[in-house]
Amino acid sequence: MNFRNLDELTALCESRELSIGKLMLEEQSAESGRDAGLEFRTMADYYRIMKEAVQRGLTEDTTSRSGLTGRDAQRVMAFGQSGELSLGEHAGNAMAYALAVSEINASMGRIIATPTAGSCGIIPGVFVSCQERFGWSDEHMVYGLFAAGAIGYVIANNSFVSGAEGGCQAEVGSAIGMAAGALVELRGGTPKQAVHAVGLALKNTLGLICDPVGGLVEIPCIVRNGFGSVTALAAADMALAGVRSVIPSDEVIQVMLEVGSAMPEKHRETAGGGLAQTPTGKAIMSQLRKKK
Template sequence: MSFTHLHELIRIADEKQMSIADLMLEVEIEQSLHTEKEILERMNRQFSVMEEAARKGVETPVYSRTGLTGGDAHRVGEYLKKGCSFLAPQTLQAMSFALSVNEVNAGMGRIVATPTAGSAGILPGVFISLLDSGRFSRDELVRALFTAAALGLVIANSASISGAAGGCQAEIGSATAMTAGALVELGGGTPEQVGHAVGLALKNSLGLVCDPVGGLVEIPCIIRNGLHAVTAIAAADMALAGVKSVIPADEVIQAMYMIGNALPESLRETGLGGLAATPTGRALRERVFGKPQGME
């Protein structure tokens, strides 16, 4: 299976009466020549890395090597304890975990790219919050990572997951869609509903530019992970409620690809436009690197 079109993935899952996770696992067994047990054990180790990164910054403030960012996951975690949040506690916890993963990344810690380092907080943030909720077992969540992987492969093969190629929509948008789709399958949704979740989540990220201040994966990357963890949960609930993506998910993915190609170079991870080009963005870059843009 090539994993290039979501409608084909959905069709095969329906025909075989399999979940997308089981279908992905079946393909992985065929291609890697490893046993199901070996593959699940490897994914379980990846999950452990995700969990460590998600908890680290909430328990103790983690700061980046540059000093530009850090401590926000801990701040949100402490705020959560007050019991006065507008978001439901579990949703806010997912946000704090997502922030933590990207703070750990900025601090040169260990993370799992899901699908990239710049968007690595969304999937782990949501999944670790579900683990803590007790609603799903660790084994169920590990298996659901294969659903997310299959969806990520479709996007990567038919469009892009690179901020340099397609803007932040290709990184944050893809991670949000992967997470939303995996949640729908966890929640008992059909493969078709998984597809709608992907479409709903991704269309909400269309046009999102990649404008890292100083070219560093810190501002606004970390905050975007926290906010889009909430978006992924919302998109999953919409799909499970029966809300459909009027534009099919495959067409949304292609729209993302075309939008990414149309973005100017300054808005594709070069650190030249968007927030990076604001007076504050330029000043922060100079603070880190000691010289203005273009003076290297």
């Protein structure tokens, strides 16, 4: 790629007069040696799978093999239809859709890792709910996925996207940043505004540990996807309103690297600390061992 950080990405977009998504499509085509049309169709297939996961999570039995999780997305949707959601319909749908995809993952269904399986619900939750609200075409959404990919590329190459390396800030945090930046672009914001959204989002998840109960990507991973989708919407709104990340987003990414590197091993996907080692977490672990 011809960019290593978000500053360089923004400068390239401005010099070529391209959106982040369209620039990333060109860069991806050049990197892979494949036709841009083929790259676009591949990403369109990924988006179709995301939408299918949302629908399945809202209509099918998503009880996980462990029996610990399932059907929470459907509970949130039903509560939303009663008109009781404090968030309002749009944010409530984003939250429910994110839960739906994450529950499909936990029940061994097909998802797209964005950027990981543990954070797979955030981008679909944000994208599908916003597509419904604003009436955007699938083509528009695919360019948004390329924008999210460009942001994820920068984060992955300058910090972490793996919970085992950098905690949940690296998985859920990165997904929130990717979704927020891409949403700014989908809504007509500039590359600079999109990059500010990334910094605003990442700052809100710094230090988030990875503490999966029983070592499974279920508790608390699924609900963190739901919360993450709402945070992404908020970060995008802030950036579109003109709120800046006073600490440049590239520097925020470096802080994520610093914090993740300093994080104790027990808080990096080992189930050795955090919620996994609460009395209830330990009891669940014991029950799972007996089942095996």
